[in-house]
Amino acid sequence: NEEFKVTPWEVSGKVDYARLIEVFGTEPIDDKLLERWKRITGSVPMALQRKIFFSHRDLNWILDLYEKGEKFVLYTGRGPSGNTHLGHLMPWMFTKYLQDTFDVPLYFQMTDDEKYLSRDELSIKDTLGFSYENALDVVALGFDPKKTFIFSDLEYNKTLYRIAIEVAKRLTFSTAKAVFGFDNSTNVGMIFITSMQSAPAFLPSVERGKNVPVLIPHAIDQDPHFRVTRDIAPKLGYYKPASVHCTFLPSLAGSDKMSASKPETTIYTTDDPKTARKKVLSAFTGGRVSVEEQRKLGGVPSVCAIFQYYYYLFEEDREKLNAREQKCVRGEIMCGECKQELAGRVVSFLERHQEKREKAKEIIDEFIVSDYS
Ligand code: SF4
Incomplete structure (x- = not known):
């Protein structure tokens, strides 16, 4: 689209969220879903009422299982390329609400490897440092320490890598190129990195030795990663992770999203x-x-x-x-x-x-x- 751009690495222009739902092929969060939410949880939080979280994949399936007594695991994360801003807190606050409401574990991934690969100016030490700093903000929001697991890709690579290569083996370069728009100047690390982002969606199943439903709350720009994850999940015998997507907090300049570059x-x-x-x-x-x-x-x-x-x-x-x-x-x-x-x-x-x-x-x-x- 000429007026706006939404990729995992760049968001610019005035985002048309209805159009994004069409282009990405997600489902809108409609009144019927909100009614169901209210029936199950007793109320509808501000983020859903105001359509700050506006879109999803398979949220009804997660609720079906929940109603049958099968609990899901939450997975979200952060690309630690700088300090946390209010726009980052928004999905994390909603994730905290989900943890409290459904009483479920959270896996929180710091993709410091991806930030090292995608940002010329960052060293490994920088991204590791931001992983720690950003994790402080996550903890400050009051997540349950017994049910919340924060890990950095650079520090949890042994665990994640085994799953990531299973994903990578089933992901062709042409798919990665079509989804992410890579070209000949892309470093080879970046081509692999979506596999690391898929890994936590399957980690609960690997750990428990049985299929575990996973719900990923995240900002809509990360959807391409999880589209890949969902494509590959059945090939590995796992459930496709469900997701729920938020809009971007606008910048104080009024036009685009709040951004660390401004x-x-x-x-x-x-x-x-x-x-x-x-x-x-x-x-x-x-x-x-x-x-x-x-x-x-x-x-x-x-x-x-x-x-x-x-x-x-x-x-x-x-x-x-x-x-x-x-x-x-x-x-x-x-x-x-x-x-x-x-x-x-x-x-x-x-x-x-x-x-x-x-x-x-x-x-x-x-x-x-x-x-x-
Ligand atoms: Fe407040 Fe001025 Fe904005 Fe109106 S236009 S909401 S008065 S700041």
Whole structure:
């Protein structure tokens, strides 16, 4: 598509999520599924209500098994190429909700090998360092240490490699090229790396010696990897992993996704309060050129980055969110006030998160699994 691009390594432009569902061949999360969700779990979380998680593969199958008493395992991960930002936390928070709601284990993969191979500027030491730093953010979210296993590909390679080569043997170069768009300048490591990303989807089955259903919550850009995983699963005698996909948290510039390559419009979990506040106060809004005009014409929340942050993360109460939208449209609230309020919420979130992140350093060993310790 000319207007936007979504691959595991690049997301740019204004993403049309309905179009992505068609192109990737996934299923939309519709009202029927939400009703079922409510019937099984008692409520529908904000991320599903607001279609922040908007698409899936085989989620009904996971729920069918769950209703029959067969529990699934969660698998998600992170490509550790830098510090964690709020956009990364979004799917992890949903994963935490899934762990709590269904009382299931989580396998969390740090694809530090893939980041080393795909980023010229990163050394192995860098990506290992980011694996640790990013893992602190995962632990800070409050996952259950008895049910959560965090591993880095570089440190858990003996375990993962055996499964990865089974996948690699069944994946041709032409398929990898068609799915990922590799060309002659691609290093050979990258051609293999999707096999490592498949491995945790089968690891619970290998460990338990029987087929275990796996649900992968992830941002939609990773779907190509799991399409490959799903293609190969039956050839190895495993279940195809199910998945549930989220949209991207927009950047503070309002247009594209929050991205580590644009630090001034991205809020990191490690930002100090002053820096975070400044970023929020400089965000793109849907405000008018003057206060008079805004009072007269109202703002445009649909294009406003500040409104998006309330929508995605910082206003859980639907009525309050609607009230803000209405006030904005009617010119009853000005952007300065709206930004200040969001900045306050972002800062208090970061302060609490950073405290938990410090404490995570003391307990992180309970979460990490490695072949070398
Ligand atoms: Fe955005 Fe708030 Fe300004 Fe409306 S009032 S355009 S929601 S910042």
